[in-house]
């Protein structure tokens with residue numbers, strides 16, 4: 426399963442054995458590079474960036490670190506090794522041999538699932554395109570580029586599946602993935618959160634903490650798929666994804682640490698005074714968390730979903746850690762509770778578990794987010810700061826699903842529209858909040874230096890020393 430870097434397209438799928446597929450992907454490759462030049466990180470050409478590149482799919486030691494000249498990053502196709510005699514782990518085909526070809530009757534459904542996942546990958550690169558110009562340090566700039574090149578590779582992972590298993594339709598989808606643009610009114614990306622702006626590094630860290638984590642849960646559900654090439658593709662993507670979540674969690678942690686330091690120095694929690702010191706006050710960080718969390722929750726779709734039920738019954742998309750769950754993996758009689766607004770209250774109702782799979786995945790995701798928030802609060806507590814961050818209620822500020830028509834406060838109270846309007850500026854970032862955050866986004870590219878609003882990381886990438894030159898400009 427070694428990765429062959431001598432090939433034009435590095436891969437561990439024996440691409441050279443399938444000339445037609447190889448040709449099709451080599452035809453797509455320059456179009457991908459055109460897209461990267463147009464929509465990838467602005468002004469990154471020719472920088473030497475200290476990046477990790479996948480060199481094998483072995484869980485211990487799969488990556489190599491070294492300087493890469495930016496557009497020369499070797500994007501490739503890497504699948505985890507096939508598991509011998511793998512069986513479909515859930516749904517109506519549970520116990521049958523996993524498929525190495527697309528089952529004819531599921532073809533269009535599976536294609537849609539792969540395209541929807543694939544679309545998020547270039548979308549996030551587009552959203553993050555300008556952030557390099559206001560990077561808080563070389564360390565952070567390098568992390569941004571690492572995330573960007575890997576999202577590009579995730580697009581490769583999905584385009585490989587489309588080309589290899591969906592013929593001409595798949596090739597057309599591969600082209601369309603390079604044509605949509607995040608936030609474009611005429612040809613937007615498929616999912617809402619991927620059309621939002623990521624204009625500053627607080628948003629970027631919230632995005633990588635929250636929205637990349639949605640990616641983790643979607644990929645984990647696809648990693649259970651009965652369609653084995655999809656399972657093997659997404660398993661390797663998950664290995665890379667862990668770093669993106671790390672960037673988000675430690676990024677917010679470092680912003681909080683810096684704010685807490687200044688709160689202690691100045692003996693104040695007055696947002697205005699803190700803002701004048703060039704840091705981001707905790708209430709503003711809380712509002713960004715509220716916004717990004719609610720927008721990301723919408724990515725899981727409607728609470729009650731016959732699509733999700735079909736995906737599961739077909740054996741295409743499982744639950745989080747499906748194989749570790751102790752039940753029949755068919756969910757024929759199981760139920761799952763769903764919260765919904767009834768008049769002035771939120772009421773839990775039981776639904777067939779098969780129809781509630783989106784909600785279940787969302788709940789798994791929320792638990793994972795809470796873990797990160799608890800770690801941030803520990804940082805604050807250690808520094809003697811009493812304020813805590815909280816995840817808003819899952820019904821807060823939702824645009825999709827049962828809460829879409831309601832107005833719900835961060836602590837889960839049903840509000841009138843007038844009450845919502847009166848308070849919303851306390852809960853989601855205002856124009857003034859955005860302006861303050863933007864005002865502290867000063868570019869810092871001297872090795873070992875950090876912008877005013879963020880503390881240095883506890884450790885360097887690949888244990889590099891403080892002051893390491895992660896990016897060399899030319």
Ligand SMILES: [Fe+2]
Nearest residue numbers: 546576579640
């Ligand atoms: Fe990704």
Ligand SMILES: [Fe+2]
Nearest residue numbers: 637640666669
């Ligand atoms: Fe990611």
